[in-house]
Amino acid sequence: MKKILVIYYTQSGQIKDIINSVLKDAKTDKNVQIDYYKIEPEEDYPFPWRPSSKFYDVFPESVKSIDCKLKALIVNNSYEYDLVILGLQVWYLSPSIPISSFLKSDEAKNILKGKPVITVYGTRNMWVSANKTVKNLIKNTGGHIIGNIVFSDKHHNLISVITIVRWLINRKKEASKYFPEAGVSTNDIVSASKFGNPILYSLTNKNFDNLQNELLKLNAVQIDYHIMKTELTGIRIFHIWASIILKNSQPNSKKRKRLLKLFSYYLFFVIYAVSPVASLIFRSKKLIFPKKAKKETEKLTSL
Ligand SMILES: Cc1cc2nc3c(=O)[nH]c(=O)nc-3n(C[C@H](O)[C@H](O)[C@H](O)COP(=O)(O)O)c2cc1C
Numbered sequence: 001m002k003k004i005l006v007i008y009y010t011q012s013g014q015i016k017d018i019i020n021s022v023l024k025d026a027k028t029d030k031n032v033q034i035d036y037y038k039i040e041p042e043e044d045y046p047f048p049w050r051p052s053s054k055f056y057d058v059f060p061e062s063v064k065s066i067d068c069k070l071k072a073l074i075v076n077n078s079y080e081y082d083l084v085i086l087g088l089q090v091w092y093l094s095p096s097i098p099i100s101s102f103l104k105s106d107e108a109k110n111i112l113k114g115k116p117v118i119t120v121y122g123t124r125n126m127w128v129s130a131n132k133t134v135k136n137l138i139k140n141t142g143g144h145i146i147g148n149i150v151f152s153d154k155h156h157n158l159i160s161v162i163t164i165v166r167w168l169i170n171r172k173k174e175a176s177k178y179f180p181e182a183g184v185s186t187n188d189i190v191s192a193s194k195f196g197n198p199i200l201y202s203l204t205n206k207n208f209d210n211l212q213n214e215l216l217k218l219n220a221v222q223i224d225y226h227i228m229k230t231e232l233t234g235i236r237i238f239h240i241w242a243s244i245i246l247k248n249s250q251p252n253s254k255k256r257k258r259l260l261k262l263f264s265y266y267l268f269f270v271i272y273a274v275s276p277v278a279s280l281i282f283r284s285k286k287l288i289f290p291k292k293a294k295k296e297t298e299k300l301t302s303l
Contacts, residue, residue: 002032002203003080005111007073008087009039009098011047012173014183015087015122018151021192022085022120026200035075039102042069048171055168056260062091063235063242065133067101078111083118083203084143090123090130093235095137103137112143116208118199121150122184124164125157128228128300129235135303145303146208149195149220151184157227157279161271194218212303221301225293226282228300230275241266 004026010016016036026032049055060066088099095103102108117138121127127150138145153160159180167173167182175181198214215221241263249256286293 002082004032004034004083004085004203005075005078005081006034006036006085006087007039007075007102007111008036008085009096009102010087010089010122011045012167012183014189015089015120017189018122018184018192019085019087019120021189022149022195022199024193025196029200032200032203035081037073037075039073039098040071041098041101042071045097047168049168052169053257053260056264057256058097059092059238059260059263060242060245062094062097063238064246065094065100065104066097067104068097070098070101070105073102073105073107073111075107075111081115082206083199084112084115085118085120086138087120087122088134089121090127093126093129093231093238095130095134100133100137103134103141109141112138112141115143116146117143118147118149118211119145121148121152123150123152124160124183125152125154125224125227126231126234127152128223128231131300146202147199147211147215147220148303149192149215150222151188151192152222153183154185154188155180157275158272195220216301223297223300225286225297226279228297229282229285230278233278234270237270 004023006019006023008015008019020027023034026034045058046054061068086099089096091097094100119131119134119138121131123130131148131150135145153164155163160182163179163182166176166179173182195215195218198211198218201214202208202211212220245256245259245263249259
């Protein structure tokens with residue numbers, strides 16, 4: 001009997017649907033046991049994010065990985081698990097606060113130490129810098145990342161911003177007359193079952209050495225060079241904003257609200273005025289230096 005432990009946080013249920021699809025075949029395999037544990041903040045974040053100011057209020061703490069209090073996550077006999085799957089999402093180019101809080105906890109160290117871990121992301125389209133943080137956090141627990149699968153919204157960046165806001169603030173994920181479905185598409189969620197085979201094979205053979213290569217052959221990680229470069233520039237500026245807000249205002253204060261409002265205008269301006277230009281520059285860079293761009297992208301698909 002092989003045992004898989006799934007640990008996840010989700011607001012909409014999207015990442016759980018994705019993992020259920022990845023483990024579709026494993027679920028019907030009599031030799032595999034799967035246990036799910038949800039990370040739960042003591043005071044959960046609102047979904048939908050109303051009033052919308054709450055959506056911006058988590059910005060500084062997300063970027064600076066400042067913990068929230070979590071309910072105890074008690075996994076009995078965690079040493080018995082052969083594989084851990086971590087289902088996560090990105091908030092402001094960083095791991096979501098519940099995920100980073102969990103990864104820094106003693107419970108995470110107890111559960112993940114010495115264990116093979118597969119990270120499964122459900123994001124809009126900017127996850128690369130969050131993944132750098134997650135890799136370090138998992139390394140600090142003593143866990144070993146042996147696989148990474150990323151699900152994102154494949155629509156144009158500017159379209160996916162509109163649809164994700166509609167989803168996160170108005171709870172409308174489905175397509176409308178003018179806009180496509182928000183987040184990871186239903187098709188991609190259903191076809192996530194294709195990743196189950198290589199995972200089951202590695203699990204049964206107790207050898208995860210080649211798993212990521214097999215997952216990559218199935219397009220487990222797809223990186224758009226111009227999105228990745230825009231994001232990596234963005235996270236540096238996010239750190240400056242987050243430091244300014246944290247240094248100059250108290251939680252719930254009027255000053256913090258004013259600073260966050262200013263940040264929300266900045267974000268809107270960057271997304272719609274700066275990012276198209278940046279995207280054009282990075283696309284040209286890729287055309288002029290294709291080898292360099294390929295190398296940079298490949299580096300980020302490795303574990
Ligand atoms: C506050 C907040 C910030 C987000 N920032 C990003 C981001 O920087 N990059 C990204 O790809 N997705 C971002 N998302 C989308 C999430 O990664 C995720 O896809 C979505 O919230 C659904 O996750 P769920 O499983 O918790 O429902 C953000 C979502 C929230 C709520």
